[in-house]
Amino acid sequence: MNKKSLLKKTLTQFIVCIAVTLLLATPLFYLLTKHYYAEDMIDIIEATQQGHPLPAIDLEQDIMHGIMIQFALISGVLGIAIVFMMRFISQRLWKPFDESLRQIESFRLESGIVPPLPDCDVKEFDRLNHALTLLMGNSMKSYRAQKEFTENASHELQTPLAVFQSKLDLLLQQPNLTERQAVAIQDLYQISNRLVRLNRNLLLLAKIENKQYVQMDSIDIVACIEELLPSLESLAGNITICKSFQKQSLVIHGNKILLESMINNLVVNAVRHNTANGKIAITIRENCFIVSNTSEEGALNPQLIFNRFYHPSEKTKGNGLGLAIVKAICDYHGWTVEYEYKDRKHFFKIQFHQEVQSR
Amino acid sequence: MKLLIIEDERELSDSIVAYLSSENYLCEQAFTCDEAKEKVELYDYDCVLLDLMLPGGNGLDILRNIRNKNNPVGVIIVSAKDSLEDKVRGLEIGADDYLAKPFHLPELSMRIYAIIRRKEFSANNVLQSNGITINLLSKTVHINNKPVLLTRTEYELLLFLIGNKNKVISKGAMAEHLSGDMVDMLDNHDFVYTHIKNLKAKLAEAGCKDCIKNVYGTGYKWVES
Numbered sequence: 001m002n003k004k005s006l007l008k009k010t011l012t013q014f015i016v017c018i019a020v021t022l023l024l025a026t027p028l029f030y031l032l033t034k035h036y037y038a039e040d041m042i043d044i045i046e047a048t049q050q051g052h053p054l055p056a057i058d059l060e061q062d063i064m065h066g067i068m069i070q071f072a073l074i075s076g077v078l079g080i081a082i083v084f085m086m087r088f089i090s091q092r093l094w095k096p097f098d099e100s101l102r103q104i105e106s107f108r109l110e111s112g113i114v115p116p117l118p119d120c121d122v123k124e125f126d127r128l129n130h131a132l133t134l135l136m137g138n139s140m141k142s143y144r145a146q147k148e149f150t151e152n153a154s155h156e157l158q159t160p161l162a163v164f165q166s167k168l169d170l171l172l173q174q175p176n177l178t179e180r181q182a183v184a185i186q187d188l189y190q191i192s193n194r195l196v197r198l199n200r201n202l203l204l205l206a207k208i209e210n211k212q213y214v215q216m217d218s219i220d221i222v223a224c225i226e227e228l229l230p231s232l233e234s235l236a237g238n239i240t241i242c243k244s245f246q247k248q249s250l251v252i253h254g255n256k257i258l259l260e261s262m263i264n265n266l267v268v269n270a271v272r273h274n275t276a277n278g279k280i281a282i283t284i285r286e287n288c289f290i291v292s293n294t295s296e297e298g299a300l301n302p303q304l305i306f307n308r309f310y311h312p313s314e315k316t317k318g319n320g321l322g323l324a325i326v327k328a329i330c331d332y333h334g335w336t337v338e339y340e341y342k343d344r345k346h347f348f349k350i351q352f353h354q355e356v357q358s359r
Numbered sequence: 360m361k362l363l364i365i366e367d368e369r370e371l372s373d374s375i376v377a378y379l380s381s382e383n384y385l386c387e388q389a390f391t392c393d394e395a396k397e398k399v400e401l402y403d404y405d406c407v408l409l410d411l412m413l414p415g416g417n418g419l420d421i422l423r424n425i426r427n428k429n430n431p432v433g434v435i436i437v438s439a440k441d442s443l444e445d446k447v448r449g450l451e452i453g454a455d456d457y458l459a460k461p462f463h464l465p466e467l468s469m470r471i472y473a474i475i476r477r478k479e480f481s482a483n484n485v486l487q488s489n490g491i492t493i494n495l496l497s498k499t500v501h502i503n504n505k506p507v508l509l510t511r512t513e514y515e516l517l518l519f520l521i522g523n524k525n526k527v528i529s530k531g532a533m534a535e536h537l538s539g540d541m542v543d544m545l546d547n548h549d550f551v552y553t554h555i556k557n558l559k560a561k562l563a564e565a566g567c568k569d570c571i572k573n574v575y576g577t578g579y580k581w582v583e584s
Contacts (some may be wrong), residue, residue, distance in 0.1 A: 158441075159371065165461045168377065179575045180528070182574055234554070
């Protein structure tokens, strides 16, 4: 396609428009000239030719009058024509730009799709579109590479971690283990456990972001909680978990593994930040699921609490990924998660937006 | 009992051998795909531990070879790839169990034990140690012919301990065994202590004292006398 620069195109279109306007305005000027400006002249010339006496006309005033009207009309017509022309031309010329802009506004890195930008015959816009396509493509590539790196790195770490853990298991079998050695092994176990958990959580996050949980089912969240409750209760120890279900069942559409992971993370988080003989309440209401717990900690910043590796106090208890996973799972399914601090209790509320069938 | 350990990470393979050898298993190792295929072809094993990512091929091919020959050997996949698809594919081809890396050696030993027991035709569903009789089918425990009522967790713990008798099991391994892989998030494994304490009390009451030895709070051991 023959591509022109923006300036050249504007000028061409402008000239064409002006010519059209002048052409259209010609009859108007003709009438104007004939009836207001030249009508006295015509009278005089006609009188002279036929030998009549000259009509009594104040030529000077009449001509001035005519010129003024003509001037005002020409400026008016031209002015209006130019305003409309500018509007028309810029709308026409900038249309591909608007189109591109709309496409870019809808662009999301996570979607994995580079929006197709329209082809256009303006050189500058074409360059812009090319540059944008390249930019988006490259961003997408590096985003993908980064995500894959996290996943691959986590996978690669599993084997050395397995070696480390197995060596510890073997070391513990040594006869005549002294207490000091046992304590050292215990410390190493804790470190190993932390590493394993951190790695698993990073892997889980990477997999959610890479959209590897495609299997979607209708799941009854009430049944799901009942199923998980025994193991959660054994983890909770002296902390009581009370459940209050307003519904017999709440069926949602989602991935079972992720849903279970979300419930586990929320409850474990509630256990971890609880007081010695505290309480955890699991509530099911119309379209929503709430976990609340007592805690010694005060209100937390709801803006930051779902960030990765966010540690509100130096008394770090978890690895700072639990709530980030909850958030990622909610985002993945299109649910919302909210945090609230009320009556000295922390509330985490999951709102399922989709249509649910409940009995 | 003969085992084949197919794992390319030598250190890990050696650790597994060291742990399992002391449990009266005869362990053989294979480090590459070809070596593994050859050994599976030539010898009979009771159980095969199979890593999926091997130099020279995919572990699933070895599994296919085994199953195509109607070889009833028990196969446990041990993989770094902890994804559901891999797990499902492995089990579909005919693996008996799937264990994600990293794992605890007592857990592995327990899984091997379970598979071998299941494969045996004369499946002995009664486990005995120190005068305790456990019926694995009805999940009941008797001491000196008197029933002992245990919770599900205590029962699992007892089985885990006896399954790794005379071995020290770390608290972490116990916690993971009890709560599965979904709830390995707590860094505090004190809940194990509570369950062990209750189990010990119940066993002692029924006349089975000092079977569970605490190793400086790091782990526990079932001492068979």
